[in-house]
Amino acid sequence: MSYLAPFAAPVPLTTRALQALRRDILTTRLAPGETLSEATSAERLGFGKAPIRAALARLGEEGLVQPVPRRGWVVSLVTIRDIHEVFDLRLVLEPEAARRAAANPAARADAAALARLDAVCAAGYRPEDAETALGFLDANRAFHVAVAELSGNARLARQIGRLLDESTRMLVLGLRRRDRTGEMAHEHRALITALARGEGEAAAELMREQVGASRAMVLAALTAPDATISV
Structure with a gap:
């Protein structure tokens, strides 16, 4: 019998930099x-140049940065087309995931876990407080991914997770102009209730309304005449 304590393999520097x-x-x-x-x-x-170089190349493949000759890299802009494409796909996939989740008996058992994630979201998004801001963003993503996973379709959940990663930056830009976190928390609670009751159509409609409202918030913030960032 081995008495060696288990240990986690160290995370490669390139992965940490990424x-x-x-x-x-x-x-x-x-x-x-x-x-x-x-x-x-x-x-x-606090990394060496090699892992940073590899991380930037990977981010370039993901479309988050773009190479600029003799200048290095530039963070990709958020375009109006990007916003519409990402939220269009979310509107196609997430209501269907919510509908399927409501038909899953596990949704009732997981309602408490969803409520805990929603409690973090309800604390609000305060950009001046980095930990609170990141906690909100992580919890909001986790909430939507958890609903998608309850659909029972792992590929659907993974696709939604990727879209949520893309829309995180858009959400941050929108929340800087209008704090919609209270509304989002209310929408989450209504969705939890629909899932727990097995109300598929209601869950799908609530998800559709929430994703649509987030897109409207982002578009309004980034197309305002006095917007402080170009898209």
């Missing part, structure tokens, strides 16, 4: 259009 840069981009700590260099990114994050 996670840090992706989080900074998605939360707009690195704003759309901001220029990045390997040297400054390595110094800021």
Whole structure:
């Protein structure tokens, strides 16, 4: 019998650099259009240039950054087309996931877990408080992914997770102008109730309304005459 305590394998430096840069981009700590260099990114994050170089190349494949000759990299802009494409897909997939989730007997058992995630969302989004802001964003994503997973279709849940990652940056930009977190928390609670009661059509409609309202918020914020960021 071995008495060695189990230990987690160390996370590769490139993976850690990728996670840090992706989080900074998605939360707009690195704003759309901001220029990045390997040297400054390595110094800021405390990594060597090699893992930063590999991480930026990966983010380039994901479309979050773009190479600029003799300047390094630039954080990709958020375009109106991006917003419509991402939210159009969310409107196709998430209401159907909610409808299927309501037919899943596990939805009742998981209602308490969904409520705990919603409680974090209800605390609100305060951009001046980094931990609270990140907690809200993580909980909101986790809530939507949890609903998608209850659909019983793992591929559907993964696709929704990817779309939520893409829409995180858009949501942050929208919330800076209008705090809709109270409304979102109310929508979450209504959705939890519909799921627990097995009301598929009601769950689908509630999800459709929530995703649609978030898109409207983002578009209003980024197309306002006095918007502080170009899209």
